[in-house]
Amino acid sequence: MSTESQAPAKGGQLKETERIQQGPGGPGRGPMGGGMIGQKADTFWPSLKRLLARLRPERHKAYAVVALTLVSVVATAVGPKILGRATDLIFAGLIGKDVLGSGATQEQAIEALRAQGENDRADMLASMKLTDGVDFSAVADVLLLVLAVYVAASLLAWLGGYLLNDVVQGTILRMRSEVEDKVNRLPLGYFDKQPRGELLSRVTNDIDNISQTLQQTMSQMLTSLLTVFAVIGMMFYISPLLALVALVSVPISMFVTAAVMKRSQGMFIQQWRRTGTLNAHIEETFSGHAIVKVFGRQADSERKFAEQNDELYQASYSAQFVSGLIMPIMMFVGNLNYVVIAVLGGLRVASGTMSLGDVQAFIQYTRQFTQPLTQVASMLNLLQSGVASAERVFELLDADEETPDASGRPAAEADARGEVRFEDVSFSYDPERPLISGLSLVAEPGSTVAIVGPTGAGKTTMVNLVMRFYDPQSGRILIDGVDITSIPRGVLRSRIGMVLQDTWLFAGSIRDNIAYGRPDATEEQILEAARATFVDRFVHSLPDGYDTVIDEDGSNLSAGERQLVTIARAFLSDPALLILDEATSSVDTRTELLLQQAMAALRSDRTSFVIAHRLSTIRDADLILVMEDGSIVEQGSHEELLAVGGAYARLYRSQFESAAEEVVVG
Structure with missing residues (x-):
């Protein structure tokens, strides 16, 4: 794609949409702008069900995880029962040494106790198989068996955890890919209404939280629930x-x-909403750091940060505190249960209805029973946080997409002469505030059409419509007689080169940035574009020349140098249709004169739309359109419009004659 518009986040093509945002700066627009956060989230269980449904492609591995965990849990659950056998052997040996050491048999000892009225002790001895001393060989065999069972359980649990990690990370990999694809299918209007930091929070923080939640809760909850049943x-x-x-x-x-859970779920949703709000403010403040300082708004920014940070603290504290009550309450219930079992078990051992080993095993099972319940309760805390993040990601995935591209168009239709025709086009960002109404015009092939007018007149909206960043509510736009809605967006935009007022460069070398719109360009073609747009003039003064790495914000280049690189990028792409939106506004006067020559070469044999506030840059345009309130109020050449003495003439005089009068007065 050869357009500058591949980076919509910088907003050069959004100037008209900024005008309709509420409040100064609009959501996500500028260092002090605010933003709206989604006000409604789905309920817990439907969102959890939808999240778990995303594991379906990994279901075979998931089944293996369940099977391995089940066998591991059963083996672990059998361990205390086997270990109780060792306790019974030791207890029987110790008691038997006293009883049998006197020369009496077990039966004789039991009868003697009954004769003395000690029926409970007699019943206890009757339930045991006494030996004359502890049979350490038998005890050792039991302990070795328990050791083997526990080792096998641990190995199976490790293998199940390994497979589970594969399941979770594969699921998160697909989710990240879905989100990335979804972002590329969203219309530009979605980004107009979403603060950038809030969107980034959904794509990064929330997905990371989902990954952590699935990784920790699935393994622990599966093991805990199976342990409870076993x-x-x-x-x-x-x-x-x-x-x-x-x-x-x-x-x-x-x-x-x-x-x-009922009380804390809403608190977790608020926690992640506050996180997104705070991220949006931080991103906006950092990206507009210089503007914040210039206007002395550091204190206001810090105050807003402190307020939002405190709101996040309160939301996080409340959510964690309330959900954290689950574990201590569960532990208290478990301890009460333990006391009751210990007392009743002791009485049953004394009565001979249970062996000491079984009581020992049962007490261990009591602990094993309450502990997984406590763990499940604790995992529900984390699960609520993860589901709250999943809801936010699902809101993004469920957002309305661009209208589908036309299909089946032959590749030959990508060839263009460059005729652009607007036929009774109407468009508005807000249905209650019309912007463009009944616009009709024809840009002949190879002509240069300049668009001038006050801010908010609809100039940038026109080119946004040509690029299909938006579709008109009525009317149609044709390129070479073909309705652009019947052309796939990728094909359409590959024929258009665009240079915006706000430059966008990615972290890479100057060479890579120039070749961005044409990755297969040769070195000579890149150098030719650089020389034609005067990039070559300043590149040689840099330490590494064309290999100089531009940082993320392009701050190691001046504003004019960044603009020259973007112009070289458009020059290299060799588009059929060229859109220049205040492309020379960031360069000095001398460079602008040089660029006019380069632009003339760049515009030759192709249709060009030039949006300009400096009227001196569009004097040689074949057609000048003067727009006010979304309508074309005048059109003609520079000389014709001056002769009419209308809106264009007033704009022209405001730029040049007033300046001349000030010089004379001075």
Whole structure:
């Protein structure tokens, strides 16, 4: 694409849209401008469901993650039961040494206890298999088995985590690509209404937060939920009565979690909205740092930053504090549950209805049961933050796109002579504030059409319509007799070269910036364009010549030098249609005279639209259009319009005759 307009963020072609923004500076326009943030977010569960649906392309790996995690959790859950067997062996050996050491058998000892009325102790001994001392060989076998089970569980958990990382990062990779593609399909009007910092926050901060949320919550919540079910199963296997007692904590936990989540979800949405607002202010202030200083608005900028920073602090504090209540409440419920189980378990061991090893295992299961519930509650905190970010990204993905390009147009239609025709074109950014009404004109092939008029008259809007940054509400625009709405935007814009008043250069060498609109250009073609537009004149004074790296803002070049580079870029692209929007406004008078010669060569044999406030630069135009309030009030050559003595003549006299009178008076 050979147009300067590939970087719409700089706003050179947006001057008419800036006029309709609310307040001075408009949203995202200038160092002190404000911005509107999306006021409504989707509900939690639909957004979560939509987010999880994006894992579908990785579903086979996700199934493998679930299977590996399930086996790992089951192995971990079986461990305490096996370990309880070791406790039973040690306990039976210690008790048996006292009982059997006296020479009596286990049956004789039980009968003696019953005869003494100690039925509880007799029942306890009857439930055990006593040995004369601890069988350390059997204990060692049990411990080795437990070790093997835990090692296998750890390996399976590691493999599941490895696959899960692949699933999450693949999903985020696709989401970033979708967002990038979506941004390229959005109409220019979307960017007019969105503060740049807010948009960047959605594309970077929110997606990073989604990645972090999926990475942490999916693994932990999957493991925790499977652990809960596995532990419940083992608890019922050991003692249904104690399992029912333990499960009393579940509805309490669910009630607490639901109550806290309901309150904190809105707080998380506000937190990320405040983050976007603060980012927008910081980006605008930093990009217009010099303007802020020139107008002495540092204190005002700092005050606004402090206010928005405090609002973000309050929103973040409230969200984190409220959601952070989940874990301590859950821990308190778990500890109460632990005490109840310990007391009841001790009584059942004494009564001989449970072994000590089973009580030990059950207490471990109680901890394993409450801990994952606590972890799930904690992950819900993070999950709410991630879903709030997902909602903001989905708002971007759901935004209305440009009307689809025409399809099936033959490549031969890209050839152009350069005739541009407006037929009764009407357009407005705001339906209640018409801008262009019933505009008709014809630009002959190879002619130079200059557009002049006061700010807000619709000059830049005209070229925006030609570039199809916007489509007219009525009427049509034709290039070489073909309605531009029937030409794919890429084909249309590849035929147009555009140089804006506000320059845009990317971080790269001067050579790369000149070749931006024509990547396949040879070195000689690049140098020819540089010499024709006088870039070559200042490049040799730079340390690395054409290899000099321009920083992101182009601050290591003067404003005039940056403009010369953009003009060289348009020269190299060799477009069929040329649009110059105040292209020489940033160069000095001597350079402007040189550029007029270069522009004359650049405009030869191609149709050119020139927007100019310096009327001296468009005297030789074939046709001059004078616009006021979106309508052409005069048209003709320079001499014809001066002879008429109308709007053009008044503009001309205001620039030249007033200056001459001031010189005479002085």
